[in-house]
Amino acid sequence: MDIILGIESSCDDTSAAVIMDGYLLSNVLASQDVHRAYGGVIPELASRAHQLNIVPVVSEAISRAGISASDITAIAFTRGPGLLGSLLVGTSFAKGLSIALDRPLIEVNHLQGHVLANFIRQYDKDTPVPEFPYLCLLVSGGNSQIVKVNSPLDFEILGQTIDDAVGEAFDKCSKMMGLGYPGGPVVDRLAKLGDPDKFHFARPHVPGLDYSFSGVKTSLLYFVRDRLAADPDFMEKNKEDICASFQRTLIEILMDKLIKAARQTGIRQITIGGGVSANSGLRTAVTEEGRKRGWTTYLPEFKFTTDNAAMIAIAGYFHYLNGERTGLDVAPVSRIADFRS
Ligand code: KG4
DSSP: OOEEEEEEOSSSEEEEEEEETTEEEEEEEEEOGGGGGGTSOOHHHHHHHHHHHHHHHHHHHHHHTTOOGGGOOEEEEEEESSOHHHHHHHHHHHHHHHHHHTOOEEEEEHHHHHHHGGGOBBTTBOOOOOOSSEEEEEESSSOEEEEEEEETTEEEEEEEBSSOOHHHHHHHHHHHTTOOSSHHHHHHHHHTTSOTTSOOOOOOOOSTTOBOOHHHHHHHHHHHHHHHHHOTTHHHHHHHHHHHHHHHHHHHHHHHHHHHHHHHHOOOEEEEESGGGGOHHHHHHHHHHHHHHTOEEEOOOGGGTSSOHHHHHHHHHHHHHTTOOBOTTOOOOSOOSOTTO
């Protein structure tokens, strides 16, 4: 019986989870509301909040799992990428616990966690897991990638953004419209009430399977500026239609390359992951395209789309089974050049 404690602190969520032989026993998350007033994550405040939250969050995860700390087999933690001050809190805590319990440490690449989130099994649900190889559309605040997953430890990046991530485009859209932070969920909610055909935004022309989102963001910026100059109430009167049209453009850009990747590789097992995979329009688009094209699609549960420790624990479990162990001299890294490491 392998019991993995996962610890995630890469950005503004402090999370701990316990997984036993691949099955989730607990997943506790403390979000940080302190950033809302600033319209974005303030790294200094994030690391302080992690420092406050880490002990109660880990204790709660252990207690909700119905185990005691001594039952833990290994401690998996997010080494990066992310905010360095935030990562330091989780990494240092994981090291301390490893020494105190005399249990091995396992470093996890946060992005691998998102890509493997569909493998989190739950006792009360019979959720199917993808077959290898599969494609994962990894979409978050920092990434937009198409990843070919050959095994739990073997990844190939087929395409990625050459500038902004799609989550940034959602967040900037919300900021430009004065709708608050994080932008994705607000834009998603308003988009449901609007007409996606009402407005049109620039589309990128990037070769291959790579993405670009900076042009569409700029296109929205000029659109908002020009329309507001003509009518100061334009935004208020049209916010649902702007959100629906902008979201639809982003989803079409994402789907275009995903469809191409599936066609080029012949792979029909398709998953999505990362914060933007919570988007209702994207989930519908993937499901509908999948139905048309004979894909088997796997959508992670909402609680496993944004940052969470359950995905770190499951990725750590795969590394643990592979015999990997991390030394106590490990240091967090804000950027990881190679997604696979
Ligand atoms: O994966 P994540 O929690 O953090 C990292 O970037 O690692 O992703 C956060 C991103 C933010 O940009 C947020 O606006 C976006 O995910 N997001 C959404 C939705 N929920 C969160 N974007 C679109 N629609 C949503 N429902």
